[in-house]
Every structure is written in structure tokens, then in C-alpha cells.
Amino acid sequence: MRWSNLFVPTLRDAPGDAEAPSHKLLLRGGFARQLHSGHYSMLPLGWRVHQKISEIIRLHMDAMGAQEFHLPAMHPARIWKQSGRWDVMGDEMFRLQDRKGSDLALGMTHEEVFATHGVEISSYKDLPQQWYQIQLKFRDEPRPKSGLLRVREFYMKDAYSFDIDEAGLDKSFDAYHDAYVQIFKHLSLPAVPVEASSGAMGGSGSNEFMVPSDAGEDDVVMCADCGYAANVERATSALAEVSDDAPPAAPEIFDTPDVRTIKALAEFDGGAAADRQIKTMVMVADDEVVLALVRGDHGLNEQKLSDGLRSATLRPASADEAQKALGALPGSLGAVGVDGIRIVADLALQGRTNMTTGANIDDKHYRGVDLARDVAVTEWLDLRTVTAGEPCVNCGTALEIIRCIEAGHIFKLGRKYAEAMGMSVLDENGDKRVPIMGSYGIGVGRAMAAIIETHHDDNGVIWPVAVAPFEVSVILVSLRDDAAVAAGEDLYTQLRQRGIDVVLDDRDARAGVKFADTELTGIPWRITVGPKGVAAGMVELTSRATGETVEVALADVVDQVAATIEAARIPDGADPIYR
């Protein structure tokens, strides 16, 4: 490709509303442009990167025996109604009607469609199956943000496994886990597999592949010592034992005028330290009022509560709803003596006694509360949010909390969708069995943004060779020197013949402009062809990553660059894969 023919609208200044480094560089480097909130156009350079990422994912999927499909992005409402998710997905699903008034949806995921086709699998002999596609997903995100990191329309590689039994699913899951490790190595993304909540999709085992980055949206609890890593929505920690004094025979009520918060009660004369209080939160899970109890100094993790309750939706109750349920306004709420409402309590409260909590009478609290004696806990669950510095459950080391980008997610789905869509096979005994599914996703555009987040400097992107829009740029320093131009053209031709992805910067522009654009767009290698050098039979070779420049003989540079690039196409530590 000749740069003079390319459309690469680089910008000296990033648009003011771009915040994340990847967002700024995607715009500045001429990779992408926003059409409207959450929808980006990929410009030629960006699309080249996107395609290379897709191709790497495809390579590894194919290598593990998965088969590529291409499914419709637009779905009939029928299949979503059949799985029950037409209602569950709520506002996050784009919906429309055709001219006949039929309800349609833009696919936000493809369990239903794949399972629909899975109906044609009829024998255990045809299992397992590994199916995947790279397809657009549409999600009506409440808040698109950070360039390509959170958008409403994006390419995702989604794969689905079908197995006859749990043992098979475990094997499939492990195979994807291994493939994902390889894919992220191949993409030079430092993705860490962490334990995760399986959320609204349902299912059991679940791992996310997390790339540490300030631009991320997930908090991951990590132990630097033993390697424990889990999403805060799932993470646990060890807590110091707390010993309580014996409680009185019955809870004592006392006046707490204007005390509305844990902090105020801790400071109140006759109150209690935060870790001696029970925090009572009124939540609404799928229209049912539920009380969630955690220790006063702990935070409720809504995802944990939602997972524990197996609810599709969860929200805090309004003050009105709280008053209706318990008779008092927030600030004086408690679960003592509450009957007829589901009460879930955090494990850290188990066995605690002599605690203080709201009395369900405005401006009054109880002290001397014994959880086992005074509160009719329906279920004990892990509900609290782990905070930094708490001891690791495995080794006791202080845990860290690290902001991450979720680059991939794999999980065991179970039989829900296979069953709903009517899948079944006959086993070796001739008995009908519903296959068990797994689901495995990687966001392509998000991976691209994550690579930029982890590979850039003040001058622009530093693409790993494997995904770079071009592997090397040959820069003609001056178009007025015939010998130098001829030498550059010759290098360009030779490199193309060697199968190197090369761009010839033949623009009639100053050298500084070309250098800056090559750096901004992150091309890993630069060959500078200038009149003086060519006269002496030399060119310069510059590494984008290190900035290092060496002089190389014109006659040797093609061999040297080609060898370097060919070696770098698969990063150190990644397995070479052949189709």
C-alpha cells in the first residue's frame, strides 16, 4: 500500500471528549470515528487491525477443532420468547418490528440461535460440537463510554460447546480456557483468568480474562503471593475472628434521634462501632422485597446478592417501599422480629451476637441483638464486597484490587438453552438426553482498545507486530532525489514479494510529518530512505517499541527486516499454530 493512496486522517489534537488513552489514539491515529454514541466506524487502518485480531482468534478456534458459522444479527422474537429472555433482557435488547408488525430483536448474544440449529444434532455420537462465529452484537448500553471499550454495536467472537454430560463440558471448558490463554498471548494482551460471576446468563463455572488497565470497568481482587484472582463480584477474603460479649436476655430498644447512618450510630453516645452493627438493606429482587444484612463496616455486593437469589433483576427499594415493608424509614431499619419477608444475611454475621441495628421505629435502634436468636435469617450467603488489604483466603497475604478490562469470558451454561430450544440426542442406551452447553466470548473491538491501552506512549500506539496495520513503513525522505526514490520503491517491492505487510510513505510531505504519522499509527518498524544514506548504500532501521535506530546496508535490509518481522508475528511465549 502507498500512503499517498490511504485515507488516514490523523489528528494533532484529540477531540475534547475523548478521555481514555485508547479512545484518544483511535481517533488521533485515524483508526476510527464515532458515528453516534456507542457506534463507531472503522476506518481503513482500524479495520486492518480489527481483521488481524479476528484472524488470530479464528486461527486458535480452528486449531482446537471449532467450526465457524455466520448467524443472522437480526432475530425473530419467537426464539427469545422460547428461552424466556424476551422479557428478561429488558431495555438492553434493541427491538423493532417489520412491516407486518412482527417483533424482531437485534442479537445481543446467540445462545438461542445456535441452540436452534443444535436441534439437528440427534446422536451422542455427534457430540461434542464446538461452534463459533465472529458477528455483530447489539446491546443498548445505558452508558457507552471510553471509545471502543463500551459500545452498543460490536464484533464478538462467540463460541458454544455442546456435550453429552458434565464431564464433557468440563473438558470443553478447559479447552477454551487453554485456547484463550494462547489467543491473548498471541495478541500480546496480559490477560489474567479470574473467577467470575456468571450473571444473567445463568450457569455454573465462569472465568473472565482480565487486562489490568485504569480504563477498565471491573475491579479484580488479586493476591500477589499465591495468584488468587477473582472479580469483586465473586471474590472472598479471610476475616479476623470477632468475639462478642454475651448479649442481654432480649434486645434493648433505645432512642437515637437523627441517627440515620452507620457512621452516625458509631459516633453516637451509646451507639456501637461499625463492625458491631448490622446494616439492613431493603432490596427488590424480581418484584419481591428482600432484606439483605451485612456487617456495618461492610459493603453489600449487589451482584453477589443477585447471584445468590438467582434473580433476574435487583434494585434498592425506595424509601416508600422500605417504609411499607418495615414500618420505618431508612436509617432506622432492622430485621429483628421481621416475619414474612425473605432475609438473606452475609456469612460474616454468622454467630455474631450483642449487635446493634435499627428497630423499625424511626429514631430508635436495638442493641444486644443475637443473630441466631433474634433474626429469622432465611439464607446465609456471601454478600459483602472485598476491600483492598484484607487477607487472602488461601495464603493470608494482603489482597490488592486492580482495575481491569474484561477481554474475554468463558462459562458453563448448563442445559437451559438447549432444553428451551428443544435440543435432545439419544445416548448409547437409546435414552433421550439434553446436551449441556458452554459459552465463550471475546470482544474484538474491545481487545483492540485493550491492546492500545497496554501498548502506547506519548507519540502514539505501539502495535505488536501480530496486529499492526502495517508491519513496516518505508519512508521516502525526499521525493526530489531519484536514486533514493528508486531505492525506496525497490525495497517496497522486495518486501511485498517477501510477504511483508509494508506501506510506502510516498507522500510529498516533510520527513517530520511522515515520522510522526508512522509513530502515531504505531507501525512497528520504519525504514528511512534518504539521499545521503542511499548514496553511501545505507538506510536506517528504527524500532517503534524502543526508538532505537541502526544503519543497515541497502542490500541487507530486506532480509534483516523480514526475518525480524517473521519472528515477531508470534510473540515470545505464544505457541505457534498452524492450520
Added chain:
RNA sequence: CGGGCUGUGGCGCAGCUUGGCUAGCGCACCUGCUUUGGGAGCAGGGGGUCGUGAGUUCGAAUCUCACCAGCCCGACCA
């Protein structure tokens, strides 16, 4: 959904408080000359009607209201 902020040529911004000539500046763009290894210099030039609509006024980018769009924070601590 709640809170904060912003919409002025392709990009970055000023002007708005204290309404008033043809709405400015930098970058980019076009022409010419010079320059030519780190985002060139000089000269000339093109492009915006100020997010949209209504209102106030002799007069609105500027004041008022509504709407639309975009960005950031939060989505929970009883």
C-alpha cells in the same frame, strides 16, 4: 435512572458575565514562491450563521424556555 458539564468551519478553542459593525484565533485545506531528515516560512485564499425550535428585543452566538445530541461521575452503604 440520578448528578455534573458541553454543543461556535474537519480538529482544538476564544467570544457569551456587561446583547450592537462583514463571528475570531491555532492546526488542517487551496494557490504561488521559497524550503526539504523531526509536524516549514512568507504572501494570498476558501469554508461556519454559532446543536434545534420558540420567545424577549429595534437588534441574539450572547438573555429566557423547551427539545435534541455528546462527554464525565455514580448506579449500592439504611
